[in-house]
Amino acid sequence: MAYSCNTANETLEWINAIIAFLKPFKPLMDAHVVNFFKDKLWESIDKQWMDCLCVEPVKNLLKLPSGVIQDHWPTSLKEFILTLRSLVLPRDQGDLRMMLPDLHTNSISSVLAQGMNLKKKHEVEILAAIVKSVAESVGAQTIVDVGAGQGYLAQVLTFQYQLSVVAIDASSHHGTVTNARAGRIRKHYAAKMRKSHPNKLSLEGLQDVGTHPPCKSEFKSSLVLAGLHACGDLSVTMLR
Structure with a gap:
């Protein structure tokens, strides 16, 4: 069966097919390397x-x-490999302009870019513009920046794009750094923010998302989940 990501329903169908395919092998996937050898899981x-x-x-x-x-392999093994291959998600780089025709990437000001190297600045500029475009297309009122780190993405979304952002990070140190950085930026943008109708970014005391999850009552409108570097299992955790 040929799968496609042309629509949300087709993408979901593809994801569900992958889940169904992997389910029988979950004990192997969840096992630690040590347990693989200790418990002889290859058996x-x-x-x-x-x-x-x-x-x-x-x-x-x-x-x-x-x-x-190979032709001489067991039929079940050949079917397994061919099915696995058919379920691989595409790795071709998508055309952002085609997927998000209203996408407009703006350069980050020197004030917002403080502390960023050129690579980080480029990443934040692109992702912030994408998040802004997606939020507008779905009518989302709030952005949840998971694994916000020092708040680079969250602060660009707030100060440059006037979006309401909830920044979440497990590190209290990152919260302290983010608050200090936001304070410096806020002074510069104070006049600009008073003239417009900005949504204020709440950066006080970033919480450990595992210990103090935000209350559901806080999110009465649609949300956009974002993560600048959703490494490891952070992407999976975000979707749970």
């Missing part, structure tokens, strides 16, 4: 597969991630 793998792959030349094993199969 849970189909014996035909193991007998076949254990004697297979390394050059053929290296082709497995690319979906290359």
Whole structure:
């Protein structure tokens, strides 16, 4: 079956197919490396597969991630690899202008860019513009910046794009740094903010999201989840 990400429903169908495919192998995926050896978890793998792959030349094993199969392999193994290959999400870089026709990227002022290197500045400029465009397209009133760090993205969204932002980070140190940085920026933007109708960014005491999650009553409108560097399992945690 050919999958597509052309619509939200098609994307969800693809994701559900991946979940269904991976579910039988969850014990293997959730196991720590130590447990894999201690509990001999390889014994849970189909014996035909193991007998076949254990004697297979390394050059053929290296082709497995690319979906290359061998004619003499068990039928179930070949079907597994081909199905796996068909479920791989596309890695081609998308055309942002096509996906978000109203996207307008603005350069960050020197005040907002303080502390950022060129790479970070480029990342924040692009993602902030994307978040702004998505928020407008879905009518979201609040942005939740998960893993906000020192608040680079959150502060650009607030001061430059006048969006209401809830910044969440597990590190109290990051909260202190963010508050100090926001204070310096706020002084510069005070006059500009009074002339417009900005939404104030609440940066006081960033909380450990695992210990003090925001109350559901705080979010009465639609939200946009954002993460500048959603490394490790942060992306998964954000969606739970």
